[in-house]
Amino acid sequence: MSDHSEYSRGDLRNTGLRLKHDREWDYELDRIAEAIDERDADTVGLQFPEGLKRRAPSVADDIRELVDDVTVLISGQPCYGACDLDTYLMKRTDVFVHFGHSPMKESEKIIYVPLFSNVEVTPIMAEALDTLDDPGVAPEIGLVTTAQHMNRFDEMREFLEDRGYTVRTRRGDDRLTHEGQVLGCNYASADVNADQVLYVGGGKFHPLGLAMEHPEKRVVIADPVNNVVTVADTEQFMKQRFGAVHRAMDAESWGVIFCTKIGQGRWEEAQRILDDNDDAYLLTMDEVTPDRLRNFDVDAFVNTGCPRITTDDGPRFHKPMLTPGEYDAAVGNKPLSEIGFDTFHGTW
Amino acid sequence: MSDHSEYSRGDLRNTGLRLKHDREWDYELDRIAEAIDERDADTVGLQFPEGLKRRAPSVADDIRELVDDVTVLISGQPCYGACDLDTYLMKRTDVFVHFGHSPMKESEKIIYVPLFSNVEVTPIMAEALDTLDDPGVAPEIGLVTTAQHMNRFDEMREFLEDRGYTVRTRRGDDRLTHEGQVLGCNYASADVNADQVLYVGGGKFHPLGLAMEHPEKRVVIADPVNNVVTVADTEQFMKQRFGAVHRAMDAESWGVIFCTKIGQGRWEEAQRILDDNDDAYLLTMDEVTPDRLRNFDVDAFVNTGCPRITTDDGPRFHKPMLTPGEYDAAVGNKPLSEIGFDTFHGTW
Numbered sequence: 001m002s003d004h005s006e007y008s009r010g011d012l013r014n015t016g017l018r019l020k021h022d023r024e025w026d027y028e029l030d031r032i033a034e035a036i037d038e039r040d041a042d043t044v045g046l047q048f049p050e051g052l053k054r055r056a057p058s059v060a061d062d063i064r065e066l067v068d069d070v071t072v073l074i075s076g077q078p079c080y081g082a083c084d085l086d087t088y089l090m091k092r093t094d095v096f097v098h099f100g101h102s103p104m105k106e107s108e109k110i111i112y113v114p115l116f117s118n119v120e121v122t123p124i125m126a127e128a129l130d131t132l133d134d135p136g137v138a139p140e141i142g143l144v145t146t147a148q149h150m151n152r153f154d155e156m157r158e159f160l161e162d163r164g165y166t167v168r169t170r171r172g173d174d175r176l177t178h179e180g181q182v183l184g185c186n187y188a189s190a191d192v193n194a195d196q197v198l199y200v201g202g203g204k205f206h207p208l209g210l211a212m213e214h215p216e217k218r219v220v221i222a223d224p225v226n227n228v229v230t231v232a233d234t235e236q237f238m239k240q241r242f243g244a245v246h247r248a249m250d251a252e253s254w255g256v257i258f259c260t261k262i263g264q265g266r267w268e269e270a271q272r273i274l275d276d277n278d279d280a281y282l283l284t285m286d287e288v289t290p291d292r293l294r295n296f297d298v299d300a301f302v303n304t305g306c307p308r309i310t311t312d313d314g315p316r317f318h319k320p321m322l323t324p325g326e327y328d329a330a331v332g333n334k335p336l337s338e339i340g341f342d343t344f345h346g347t348w
Numbered sequence: 349m350s351d352h353s354e355y356s357r358g359d360l361r362n363t364g365l366r367l368k369h370d371r372e373w374d375y376e377l378d379r380i381a382e383a384i385d386e387r388d389a390d391t392v393g394l395q396f397p398e399g400l401k402r403r404a405p406s407v408a409d410d411i412r413e414l415v416d417d418v419t420v421l422i423s424g425q426p427c428y429g430a431c432d433l434d435t436y437l438m439k440r441t442d443v444f445v446h447f448g449h450s451p452m453k454e455s456e457k458i459i460y461v462p463l464f465s466n467v468e469v470t471p472i473m474a475e476a477l478d479t480l481d482d483p484g485v486a487p488e489i490g491l492v493t494t495a496q497h498m499n500r501f502d503e504m505r506e507f508l509e510d511r512g513y514t515v516r517t518r519r520g521d522d523r524l525t526h527e528g529q530v531l532g533c534n535y536a537s538a539d540v541n542a543d544q545v546l547y548v549g550g551g552k553f554h555p556l557g558l559a560m561e562h563p564e565k566r567v568v569i570a571d572p573v574n575n576v577v578t579v580a581d582t583e584q585f586m587k588q589r590f591g592a593v594h595r596a597m598d599a600e601s602w603g604v605i606f607c608t609k610i611g612q613g614r615w616e617e618a619q620r621i622l623d624d625n626d627d628a629y630l631l632t633m634d635e636v637t638p639d640r641l642r643n644f645d646v647d648a649f650v651n652t653g654c655p656r657i658t659t660d661d662g663p664r665f666h667k668p669m670l671t672p673g674e675y676d677a678a679v680g681n682k683p684l685s686e687i688g689f690d691t692f693h694g695t696w
Contacts, residue, residue: 057646078640257424296404
């Protein structure tokens with residue numbers, strides 16, 4: 001990602017991984033050392049999310065203390081999820097460890113180390129009770145969280161049940177590992193029979209996506225990392241989205257982005273738009289950044305990769321950047337009123 | 349590359365490919381169409397250097413007019429040379445075309461389209477005669493140019509010979525395609541028996557590298573693109589390099605960058621430094637940018653990838669960034685006086 005001074009409200013920088021106070025993560029070093037021994041590995045690759053990369057040298061030190069004669073390679077590629085594996089490093093190391101995300105797809109090649117948070121969740125949930133609709137009025141409630149807090153999911157559920165709620169949860173789809181888990185691009189776990197959903201977790205990135213995907217639900221945020229309770233408000237996002245679609249309506253040429261990251265490619269979507277439009281050009285890249293797109297002189301872009309780049313970083317691009325669904329509205333394939341959040345399903 | 353407001357003197361943005369006036373390049377469309385027909389290709393991948401990416405849509409249009417039913421994929425990855433092939437696209441398309449650079453290594457898979465400049469070179473060479481040492485004093489002269497102007501190399505040589513010079517040229521090494529050709533990272537073609545070298549080509553990026561690699565030679569620049577004659581002055585560069593080495597002398601931890609781009613990897617160099625230093629950590633990435641390195645909390649970096657990122661972009665990084673040779677000086681493996689320009693040899 002390029003340097004930029006202002007971040008959108010939904011950005012990932014406030015979700016807990018970048019907390020400044022020292023927190024002891026469990027890097028599961030013994031499990032890693034065991035895999036290195038078992039495979040008689042010469043090389044081990046480590047991939048961390050952005051907020052934890054600064055810990056990489058000390059984790060490398062710990063591994064080198066536990067095992068002899070292993071070369072540790074640390075991925076310097078940006079990493080924004082389990083969709084974003086460093087496949088170069090994965091293919092070229094004997095043991096490859098991906099930290100901080102739950103498996104999008106299991107593979108013998110990859111050791112996923114989830115890095116669960118040790119932050120207490122019930123105090124902020126207690127504060128959230130004032131903001132939630134009372135169980136007398138709204139007995140049913142959806143409950144979701146992120147991979148980081150999955151270790152306390154049962155505790156969250158019990159807390160709500162003890163207060164009289166009927167807690168509705170589901171696993172979502174293939175892209176998700178755990179019941180109640182959400183990703184920035186997938187909120188299938190919130191497809192439950194409840195008018196309000198409680199999100200317990202750090203930051204607004206995930207609950208804003210949830211609220212866009214499920215505009216009919218009230219999404220309450222209990223954030224144990226930043227210690228705040230709020231209600232997700234998508235108004236700013238939606239205005240920005242409609243603005244982008246309107247600005248793209250006059251576009252005479254389109255750049256259609258196909259993302260080459262392992263878990264962010266939607267080839268059929270890209271091909272469909274190309275087939276639909278003679279003035280569409282297919283652009284392939286891994287990182288989708290304003291700098292890279294500035295080289296291309298088209299009137300608008302459609303991003304078939306990560307939907308959050310479109311919705312959260314959209315205003316930073318020099319031309320309107322739309323999701324595939326928004327493209328259909330902009331060119332008149334469907335009514336503007338049918339624009340929805342661009343959910344990403346499946347793995348790879 | 350990230351957005352940045354100031355460019356170093358040696359940057360690539362002024363070498364001709366980004367000229368604003370309209371210039372007709374020969375994209376060799378017939379050769380491309382022929383390959384598509386021959387291989388009965390369903391997909392064709394196009395990769396352009398940064399300055400020509402904006403032409404990609406119209407080249408795609410031209411190809412689609414010449415052949416039916418082919419999907420054109422345009423690489424949106426940054427591209428700074430023939431060392432920088434989009435291997436993802438290359439592996440996944442039936443025909444892969446790389447524009448604007450001469451082959452670093454021939455392959456049946458790759459069609460290289462050189463894009464020769466149509467700019468006249470003799471007028472600016474005539475102006476350069478005033479700046480060059482007279483053939484009466486210095487009869488021997490080296491002559492180098494870039495891939496873009498190779499089509500006029502014989503004309504350049506004749507021009508100098510007609511004025512009484514003995515023109516010394518050589519091909520360089522494996523990394524170079526043509527006699528007299530220089531790359532940003534390789535000036536072996538200037539290893540000739542002459543005290544002055546004439547560089548004919550756009551910008552200062554190449555001649556500054558040449559002057560750093562051959563500090564004993566006087567390098568005169570005849571720039572037919574920007575229509576100026578100058579003498580390469582490396583003082584600013586050298587001050588910056590010595591400054592970086594001095595700042596890195598106290599470093600207690602090092603990030604050693606291994607570049608994963610196909611033509612920019614020097615594994616032995618990276619491994620050598622790791623073996624030499626217990627406080628060195630190996631970081632792997634394709635694009636080496638200030639943003640990516642900011643995530644790593646080490647005291648200094650050694651870049652085993654593209655040397656020009658180190659020398660030209662060095663001041664933009666948050667910690668001193670050294671070449672492998674400079675690293676050796678900083679840690680005391682060799683005297684400071686032996687620091688030289690970091691030349692890149694071989695292909696992949």
